[in-house]
Amino acid sequence: MAQEKPEHHRKRRQLVWMIVSLLLAAAVIVSAIWLRSNRYFYSSESHSLEAFRGLEGKGEVQSPEDSANLARRQELLLNGQAENDAMIGWLVLPGTMIDYPVMGGKDSSRYA
Secondary structure, eight states: OOOOOOHHHHHHHHHHHHHHHHHHHHHHHHHHHHHHHOGGGGSGGGOTTHHHHTOOSSOOOOSTTOHHHHHHHHHHHHHHHHHOTTEEEEEEOTTSSOEEEEEOOSBTTBOO
């Protein structure tokens, strides 16, 4: 017959697991807060296509009324279409990092 562990060993093990769980939860919360407040997400480096767009500084479209940055996207679309007829549009979701050219092919099944 297997010996049962004394009660104090079981309680100690529960306490250790509780502490480890709390430390992991605290690490997740601190990491989420740090990522949210990190300047990287709110700087000009936040876009992977910043160099392609030729934008300076904080060129993110902040709202549908952000006419200066929307006009810049229109200019980029027209210039892109002049260089590559596969560019069919520009997708912008104001206040997010979604801000990319849209490419299309001859049909809907494949872009080449």
